[in-house]
Amino acid sequence: MAGILSLVQAAIVFGTVILFGAIGEILTEKSGSLNLGVPGIMYIGGIAGLAGAYLYESSVSAPEPLLCFLIALFCTLIASCLAGLLYSFLTISLRANQNVTGLTLTIFGSGIANLFGGAMNKMAGGVGQISVSTTSAAYRTTLPFFRGISVLSSLGVLVYVAVILAIVMTWFLNRTRAGLNLRAVGENPATADAAGIKVTKLKYIATCTGAAITGLGGLYYVLDYIKGTWANDGGIEKLGWLAVALVIFARWKPVHAIWGSYLFGVLFWLYFYIPGLDRSSQELFKMLPYIVTIAVLVISSMRRSRENRPPAHLGLPYFREER
């Protein structure tokens, strides 16, 4: 029983990172931008939050938890938004190839984050010595009304933020005028343009906001998942790719991403909790999340619904005078 609870917890924590990445990317993709820079943006968001927290905490003697929380949040949102802006400028204004730009952003983000992460480790006096315990504790604050419930009792606030964001985004996309316009831009920018929608502006806003949300995944990873250190083992990158996968798995619907992310988390950590697996069968067992994803993908593709498709103009540049 304790094992199952622990598994569920592990799954939710894991899932939250990719959930942020996925809903950020869903918003981006709905506007027609295929941003493969998700891992890079998560890196940038993560390091910015950590750096903000570290600089603040090491400059005052008694850090204020709320301020810690806000500083890290602010740094993450600004930095990842800037990363989104860079991507937007290149792909939307300069019409550079989206795939290459995204992949490059991933390389760039991981480079810059690990560069600064290393520098911060040095500054802090050695690896593992970055101490942002107040900030990390602030992010791991549990919600009071969930404390009694064992699984939920140790989950930090961002877990709930992710779920709420996913729900709000679904509502936004389906029920608001701006959401409708955004979907139209991703489906058919020429049509949206002819209908008087400011395509460029909307794409910029969606891509930058999406990047900001994606960046929260990095923040959550750094401050909650690995609890306020910097690790250059590529962990964020792996999760970033899974976030991209989750977008497709969820069929571009943020609400589906919620259960998808947790399901993925369960399958990912299951092998720890299955007794009696030897090392080699464990390795096979670790395939489970990927195999299940493929199976779900195949089954849902067999239904061939028009609604499960990616936005029709995803990944393509738009130039009004082009025909």
Place this chain on the structure above:
Amino acid sequence: MNSKLKEPFVRITKREDTPLLKAWGIRLFSLLLALITCAGIIYLIVKLNPLKVYVAMWEGAFGTSKRSWITARDTMMLLCIGVGLAPAFKMRFWNIGAEGQILAGGLATAACMIYFGSSMPTWALLIVSFAASCIAGAVWGFVPAAFKARFDTNETLFTLMMNYVAIQLTSFFITKWENPIGSNTVGIINQSTKAGWLPSFLGQQYMLNVIIVMTLTIAVYIYLRWSKHGYEIAVVGESERTAKYIGINVKKVIIRTVALSGGLCGVAGFLAVSGASHTISTNTAGGRGFTAIIVAWLAKFNPLVMFFVSLLLAFLQKGAVEIASRYDLNDYASQMITGIILFFILGSEFFINYKLIFRGKKEVN
């Protein structure tokens, strides 16, 4: 006059007639700008003389003939994968599963080396390994392609997942082949006999790598450009409905092309294992499957350009190790530099394809 309705400050129009020389001039100029920007950043961060840093990078990649050959080997590796991706991409099949296809090929090669290492003459072992890697990579491409052809299953996610499946399969075999037991590494395979290792040729250890990849590159170029298959790939990529209308068997073309693509990536796995590391690990592909996507796309699938992009990336990577070693500049800095350079190159295409017209009708390149 309504002030809102003024002529826009800057307008963009498309241009088609940029001369080749000018286009390359713009690209070179952007590369120069990128290097200057990076130099500025390097100076800001570490106060090093950027020129020295660039010299060090050059020496890291081409300082000795050994280093040049290693850079060549790594360039060939990227080129091989990039060329492998080209047919699938040309067909608009977004194969991001090169990583897995390389690993599958590498795994097959390692298996041949381990199981037949002592029972086959080297030339036979090499041929068998090559074929096995090709087939393994092709299978790794075939599976998502078959589902794509039959059910229109999203290939991006499918191939991405196939990467992880390949990684886990590799992990599984590593536990079987590990040396010493428990170390979770295979170590150098056939270290004493060198069985199944790609041999030196013309006195150069990596000459065969270069020959194999250059041959494949030219072959794929011809295949895509001039053959009937190549034309079919282009049509299917542009419009499946048109392809059906003129009687192309779309399913067959998809499967054939992606299997070919996977097979070529599998060859990259062969080169990685037999031609370079002589071991297999989950890191054998090492992210090169993704980097090669940049290579293929940035070159717009032109193999000649792909060669230069691969060279640039291999150069940056080798140079990075050198500057990290010489100046204690964390070698992640190189990823940042790589990123910046690519951003500039990506951005420069705009100035080749479009022109800006500022208010008052002045045209600027």
Place this chain on the structure above:
Amino acid sequence: MEEKTAVIKMRNITKSFGSVLANDKVWLDIYKGEILALLGENGSGKTTLMNMLSGIYYPDAGQIFMGENEVSIRSPKDAYDLGIGMIHQHFKLVDVLTAAENIILGMSGKGLLDMSAVNEKIRSICSLYGFDVDPEQKIYDMSVSQKQTVEIIKVLYRGADILILDEPTAVLTPQETDKLFAILRNMRDDGKAVIIITHKLHEVEELSDRVAILQRGRFVGDTLTKDTNAAEMTNMMVGHPVVLNIERPEPENVKERLRVENLTIRDIDGVKKLDDVSFSVGSGEILGIAGISGCGQKELLEAIAGLQPAESGSIFYIDTKTGEKEPLIGKKPREISAMGVALSFVPEDRLGMGLVANMDLTDNMMLRSFRRGKSVFADRKSPRELARRVVTELSVNTPSVDTPVRKLSGGNVQKILVGREISSAPTVLMTAYAVRGLDINSSYTIYDLINQQKQKGVAVIFVGEDLDVLVELCDRILILCGGKVSGIVDGRKTDKREIGRMMTSLGGESSEQQA
């Protein structure tokens, strides 16, 4: 004309794309309470000119005045704000959205959507004008004419004062066209300005008050419609006199080449699209097929070409020399086309099926021929020559044969497609809507080409929507009604009224008078 004031004055408007000068110092005045027909050959720059009014393109040079003010229309949004609405030549609709969502797209209003209010308003517009559209239906489920209707409602919903329609009737049935024209006349009478681009001169004569003519990007003049006629308009467009007669040579040596027997076809949803259809076509004759849209013509042609499975019935290809009958059902499209059955099918969505938009003319010519020969390499020389030939013979307006077809104007795209299909020297030629979107001169060129084929002994099946043309061109006309054969008539002995009646009711017996 004298008491009317121009709402829009376009002065010296110039626009080029690369080396193509699409509009060259165009002057055009647009008046309130008037329907203006904008005419010109394919590629003469009509769409380009109107796109500059609707904010899609921005002129390289020249001025646009609204009333007395010079305006700068930088985006479609600016155009809407100025009261300019345009229905584009190629639909501007988002497939996965509903009609209502498409209609309100980009409009300002409350942040929160109230779709039921929107639907209500759309329904009321529909009943006012007599449209039949379900606001909650998705665009991808709609027929072409429904889509066209949505486009029209979109503009009405926004209440534009200046309405531009770019070839709106190309895909409409005559009945639908009549309905549309009634609406346009109402709008004119409301004091709105209407501009319509069309290649159908009888529509111009029937609807417009004034015509303006472009020739190779230049404005060559305007005149009141009542002061001119079809021949004069054509001469102005082309720049020299042309003869607009379809000659109909007598069929010679007709031998049965294709026979369809009791063909029945259902679509994926199980709806019968063709019901027990039988007929035959002989060499050296043109069989016309008439019918309202969706009555099964498409399925019929596709079945013959091997693109559509049949439920029952048979199709035979008859070798006129030996008299041998070969069944076509069960054969692959490639085998069928190898036998000489060529389908020149001009789909509703021009670039989506018959051509590859991003490929150049040469590569598009190769679509039919690339398999030839045993070599693994494809022959590129002869397609290039073919491309050159089609360009000159059909006077395609293109910078070169290396231009991607997507860049050509709508009509020129059509010429490429038809030119390629006819070139394959078939024994059976099937064309569907071969002249859709073609200017009048080009249309007549195509008719000539078809007649040449007929004289060469080709069996031609000609599906058309213009009944006048069918009656003038075809030797026999098969009329389909709801998937059944309503009758087969002699082209020389029928008239379009009879055919119209037969299209709406089997055999044409119980039809209403005014069909």
Place this chain on the structure above:
Amino acid sequence: GEKAPDSGAELPDGNGEITGDYADFKIGAILIHDENSGYDLAHINGIKSAVNALGLSEDQITWKYNISEDEACYDTAVDLAESGCDIIFSDSYGHQSYMQQAAGEYEDVIFVAATGDTAASSGLANLKNIFTYVYESRYVSGVVAGMKLKELLDEGLVTEPYVGYVGAKPYAEVVSGYTAFFLGVQSIVPEAYMDVIYTGEWYDPTREAEAANALMSKGCVIIGQHADSTGAPSAVQAAKDGGAVVYSVGYNIDMLAVAPTAALTSALNNWGAVYTPTIQKALEGGAAAIPDDYATGIVNDGVSVSVLGPECAEGTQEKLDEVWAALADGSLNIFDTAKFTVDGETVTSFLALDTDGDFEGDEGEAIEDGIFYESKLRSAPYFSLRIDGITELS
């Protein structure tokens, strides 16, 4: 091959003077990561301290960071050799076979594969292995854990003497370490028992954290580790903050920054104690002067533990001093076969050295007079017995 000297007795302790001008002497260092990994930082510091102790300049070292365990290692080793290095170190086990390959080609250069195990059997005179007696510091950290465990049991805060251990990979280096740790715990709480979970990776914060979580969910109250990240200690700290009674024993680095109240101590290597004599020998006598294997421990300050955490049991420091002293003077033998059983039996014989490449021991009796002598026949650990009381969960 040559046998490793007992406790490094034959070698100077590293502070000896050297005579002669060695300004041209060049050292190459191949590192699996960079200074952002605690493990590599310990090696970097070790080499630097050796150089400083010997009066050489740090400029004489060429560092190569982030060298993976594949052809990159071979390329780098060759590159260093060609650029004139006299001695080249690598710090990860997986580097060894590539070092060996290069060593075969550059016979004038000394190749030292730290933590490796094939120097003696390779037949190459210029390939060497080094290690520390890390099991000593693990044992001591186990004693710290045992003290805490005993206190918790005495105070009734926990009922089960249940310990968990996050291991990287299931081979001798790790097995030897966790066994020493466990024996240290048992020296205080004899009824203690332990579960081990492997992550399969040397460095993976989230896996290490989840492994710790899995162990804690099973009821483990102390989590030890032989994996290189801060994942486990910070997970333990989080659980502790959530009200659980759990503590952590780390590795490589001081964990107090990430686990201020949960960390008890960490087992540390002082690689300088190994690098110094190795480089000194190389300076003085070249490859021939360096034994194939060299390892040392507390006698030469080769190992230690980090500053004790605030919640360590009372009397821990005193106990530590006592244990260190006993280890140094040889009166305490960690792998005393009287103190453990395998399948209920006392072990009497263990062949530690492999001769035919199947990595099963077929030579080298490790047990003498009831004592299992670890790291004596070769520098790398070879204790790979699975003793009673420890369960490997994966």
